[in-house]
Amino acid sequence: MKPALDYTHVRKNRNLLQWFTYKWSSEPLFSTAIALVIMVILQTLVLGFDYESFGSWLQAWTNNWINILRNNAGTGIIALGMTFVIMTGGIDLAVGSTLVLTGAFAMMLLDTGTKGFLGGIGITGFPAFAVAVIFAILAGYLLGALIGATVTKGKVPPFIATLGAMMIFRSVTQHFMQGYNPRVPMEFLEIASFRIGNYMIMPIIYWAFIAYILYYVSKRTTFGRQIIAVGSNERAARLSGVHVEKVKLRVYSLMGVLVSIAAIIQVSRIGSMDFSNAGRGVEMDAIAAAVVGGTSLSGGRGFIMGTIYGMLIIAVMNNLLNLFGVPPFLREAFKGLIVIGAVLLQKKEKTS
Amino acid sequence: MIIEMKNIRKSFGSNEVLKGVSLALQGGEICALLGENGAGKSTLMNILGGVHQLDFGSITVDGKSVEFRTPVQSQEAGIAFIHQELNLINDLPIYENMFLGRERKTKRGSLDLERMYEETEEMFKRMNVHLDPGTMVRDLDASYKQIVEICRAMMTNASVIIMDEPTTSLTDPEIERVFSMMRTLKEHNVGIIFISHKLNEVMQVCDRYFVLRDGNLVADGNVSDVTTNDLARYMVGHDVRTEPLRREKKQGAEILRVEGLTSHHTFRDISFSIKAGEIVGFTGLLGDGRSELFESIFGAVQILSGRISLNGKEVKIKNTTQAIDEGIAYLPRNRKENAIIKDMNIMENASIATWPKFSRVGIINAQKHQEIFEEQRKALKIKMENLTDSITSLSGGNQQKVVLGKWLAAGPKLLILDNPTQGVDVGAKEDIYDIILKLADDNIAVIVLSSEPQEIIRVCDRAYVMYHGVIQGDVAGETMNEHNIMSLATGGQLT
Numbered sequence: 089m090k091p092a093l094d095y096t097h098v099r100k101n102r103n104l105l106q107w108f109t110y111k112w113s114s115e116p117l118f119s120t121a122i123a124l125v126i127m128v129i130l131q132t133l134v135l136g137f138d139y140e141s142f143g144s145w146l147q148a149w150t151n152n153w154i155n156i157l158r159n160n161a162g163t164g165i166i167a168l169g170m171t172f173v174i175m176t177g178g179i180d181l182a183v184g185s186t187l188v189l190t191g192a193f194a195m196m197l198l199d200t201g202t203k204g205f206l207g208g209i210g211i212t213g214f215p216a217f218a219v220a221v222i223f224a225i226l227a228g229y230l231l232g233a234l235i236g237a238t239v240t241k242g243k244v245p246p247f248i249a250t251l252g253a254m255m256i257f258r259s260v261t262q263h264f265m266q267g268y269n270p271r272v273p274m275e276f277l278e279i280a281s282f283r284i285g286n287y288m289i290m291p292i293i294y295w296a297f298i299a300y301i302l303y304y305v306s307k308r309t310t311f312g313r314q315i316i317a318v319g320s321n322e323r324a325a326r327l328s329g330v331h332v333e334k335v336k337l338r339v340y341s342l343m344g345v346l347v348s349i350a351a352i353i354q355v356s357r358i359g360s361m362d363f364s365n366a367g368r369g370v371e372m373d374a375i376a377a378a379v380v381g382g383t384s385l386s387g388g389r390g391f392i393m394g395t396i397y398g399m400l401i402i403a404v405m406n407n408l409l410n411l412f413g414v415p416p417f418l419r420e421a422f423k424g425l426i427v428i429g430a431v432l433l434q435k436k437e438k439t440s
Numbered sequence: 441m442i443i444e445m446k447n448i449r450k451s452f453g454s455n456e457v458l459k460g461v462s463l464a465l466q467g468g469e470i471c472a473l474l475g476e477n478g479a480g481k482s483t484l485m486n487i488l489g490g491v492h493q494l495d496f497g498s499i500t501v502d503g504k505s506v507e508f509r510t511p512v513q514s515q516e517a518g519i520a521f522i523h524q525e526l527n528l529i530n531d532l533p534i535y536e537n538m539f540l541g542r543e544r545k546t547k548r549g550s551l552d553l554e555r556m557y558e559e560t561e562e563m564f565k566r567m568n569v570h571l572d573p574g575t576m577v578r579d580l581d582a583s584y585k586q587i588v589e590i591c592r593a594m595m596t597n598a599s600v601i602i603m604d605e606p607t608t609s610l611t612d613p614e615i616e617r618v619f620s621m622m623r624t625l626k627e628h629n630v631g632i633i634f635i636s637h638k639l640n641e642v643m644q645v646c647d648r649y650f651v652l653r654d655g656n657l658v659a660d661g662n663v664s665d666v667t668t669n670d671l672a673r674y675m676v677g678h679d680v681r682t683e684p685l686r687r688e689k690k691q692g693a694e695i696l697r698v699e700g701l702t703s704h705h706t707f708r709d710i711s712f713s714i715k716a717g718e719i720v721g722f723t724g725l726l727g728d729g730r731s732e733l734f735e736s737i738f739g740a741v742q743i744l745s746g747r748i749s750l751n752g753k754e755v756k757i758k759n760t761t762q763a764i765d766e767g768i769a770y771l772p773r774n775r776k777e778n779a780i781i782k783d784m785n786i787m788e789n790a791s792i793a794t795w796p797k798f799s800r801v802g803i804i805n806a807q808k809h810q811e812i813f814e815e816q817r818k819a820l821k822i823k824m825e826n827l828t829d830s831i832t833s834l835s836g837g838n839q840q841k842v843v844l845g846k847w848l849a850a851g852p853k854l855l856i857l858d859n860p861t862q863g864v865d866v867g868a869k870e871d872i873y874d875i876i877l878k879l880a881d882d883n884i885a886v887i888v889l890s891s892e893p894q895e896i897i898r899v900c901d902r903a904y905v906m907y908h909g910v911i912q913g914d915v916a917g918e919t920m921n922e923h924n925i926m927s928l929a930t931g932g933q934l935t
Contacts, residue, residue: 309802310795313784317792320783326740327772327779328792328846329764388783 161291177387178246184367185257199270232344319387475652476865489521490514520593583614692716701746721903769852816845837868
């Protein structure tokens with residue numbers, strides 16, 4: 089007998105328009121992908137073709153793209169974790185604050201000045217970098233687990249738990265980092281600034297690598313499928329033997345880990361951090377990317393690929409507004425329009 | 441008032457659901473609309489209620505031809521549709537619910553609460569309902585919610601009320617309350633279309649019956665001329681088995697022993713045991729605590745005190761994951777809320793409990809996944825197209841089989857089935873009974889929770905009857921009959 093996974097009857101005998109309408113109505117990410125393609129074409133047109141040769145045009149186009157991707161890698165990584173959190177029916181508002189806290193922690197460890205912790209106990213150079221990275225990720229993991237435990241054991245709604253954590257983490261960081269500006273060793277910056285063939289693309293590689301792993305996790309692992317089950321129908325998931333609390337705890341811990349990776353990228357890109365402003369609003373950008381990518385805020389439905397599309401749409405639009413010379417204060421408004429517009433376009437479930 | 445539906449046809453895509461159905465209803469008449477799941481009952485009623493449009497045929501009200509394009513048009517014609525999921529707002533009092541969408545306003549445009557309260561009170565008096573209109577709907581039991589919904593329909597001067605399985609989640613006294621309400625409506629010359637799977641109730645309360653099968657009207661007439669067996673035969677198209685199914689029993693070692701199990705409010709001091717290859721029933725009225733008892737044994741709810749032993753060894757089950765590892769499977773009641781994950785496809789729904797089994801370091805082996813499911817699908821005769829289709833595309837019976845298959849794939853030693861035939865048509869019901877018997881033959885200990893005594897008597901070797909959270913008594917063999925079960929379930933003793 090032929091396996092039931094057979095779509096040939098759907099594919100054959102369709103003209104382009106039929107294929108298009110079929111895809112539009114049946115594939116949740118199709119409209120998002122189309123939107124992205126349109127944005128990219130628009131962006132290419134705006135960038136113009138006023139170059140000496142095709143080679144120099146390509147060079148400019150590529151550089152522009154590398155800039156876009158690199159600038160959004162950190163938020164992009166956070167958005168991936170946010171997708172999982174939202175898929176379980178939760179939300180994480182604390183990512184921006186976790187970012188400064190873990191970033192500050194890594195910087196304190198690395199500081200080349202008198203207060204530097206690792207330097208103080210005689211660890212320098214590559215071992216120090218490794219220790220700092222590992223401990224920052226560990227810190228992110230613990231902060232995430234703390235939020236996760238508040239949500240699962242304390243039964244505090246995720247919105248409240250992370251709202252509280254957002255205030256606490258930021259304020260504690262600001263207090264302890266008052267008047268203290270750790271200096272990060274120059275070599276540490278190589279983590280983000282190492283050049284491959286004259287291109288500074290390390291952050292993009294990290295982002296792509298993490299995206300690939302999480303895509304695989306969402307599609308092919310018990311954890312990934314359990315996330316959907318928990319978000320779609322928590323009670324049914326529990327009665328099917330899914331350890332709901334464990335799944336949620338892991339999702340928030342994973343979020344913490346991803347945020348700390350984003351923090352390390354940010355620290356190693358600029359070598360410093362503004363503890364009162366760094367990461368502010370990143371939670372909203374991450375949520376926006378996930379939502380534009382088709383993730384449902386009521387849980388159960390979400391796509392890692394969609395979130396990448398969503399992040400790119402927002403990023404390309406920022407770039408476009410920049411190229412058009414739209415005043416900075418107006419840009420947020422366009423972002424808002426994109427978020428609402430994308431959700432309007434998405435296939436709606438029947439309300440009845 | 442007379443409503444006539446003539447030669448109604450309706451197709452969804454290539455699927456013809458109604459193939460020319462005609463029926464007529466008069467005021468002051470209670471008509472049963474019967475049929476298996478998928479026979480076309482809901483489609484027919486949705487056409488009458490204006491939810492769907494007919495492809496062909498006509499509807500006349502008092503001889504005048506009408507066309508219902510929206511539910512509002514149907515309501516204006518005096519037809520009220522009371523859906524299975526009630527449309528009441530729990531956080532508003534009764535009288536505000538009564539005027540939802542048609543609120544009475546004062547001249548200044550604010551809500552005229554006094555007037556709404558009074559009108560509700562008047563309606564309750566007329567309908568012989570003893571309720572305070574100021575009660576919050578949340579505080580009402582299921583039967584009173586049903587009654588409030590009926591009164592709301594009466595407020596809009598409905599002359600025909602369609603009731604879609606109103607009694608599924610009600611206890612016996614509550615059902616009686618709804619029935620007396622229906623009789624009152626009859627006196628007020630209101631016509632009722634009563635959709636139900638429970639044939640006993642049809643015999644009790646209905647005047648006439650219509651039976652649909654595969655989109656055709658196959659029988660109609662006066663209820664007084666037929667028996668429940670006749671009706672069941674019309675529905676399925678052949679004779680229905682009613683005799684006990686259980687044959688000789690070979691029993692193995694004791695699988696589960698429970699001693700003095702107590703929870704906070706729902707059950708207390710529960711002791712019983714079950715052997716391999718046994719089918720043991722648990723029955724009682726709704727709210728007797730049996731579902732909560734087995735959810736606790738399955739690890740979904742914490743237990744206050746008591747001992748659970750599996751295979752002679754005492755165990756503490758902390759969560760459902762552990763329960764599955766110990767060889768327990770639990771098919772919950774209310775499939776939609778407790779068992780179906782609508783964002784996942786058929787195969788995933790069928791395998792969620794067994795993912796760890798065909799995964800290595802958390803990575804799912806897709807091929808093995810599919811093989812296991814194919815095996816279940818054949819064994820359970822699940823009807824479907826693609827295994828990647830949404831679970832909600834299946835009929836109720838097939839959904840239930842998918843959920844059952846999920847547990848069979850786990851290879852349990854103890855299988856707990858809570859209302860396994862809920863919302864399942866007669867044919868699928870028999871399939872499920874066959875599966876249960878076969879499992880017992882394969883030396884699995886099976887516990888069946890059901891509120892239908894007939895089901896318990898047909899399938900089980902013996903049964904415990906619960907009342908208000910305690911085991912009131914147990915029945916087996918000769919003593920396992922409807923009379924004994926009902927008297928225990930209502931708090932009496934065996935005589």
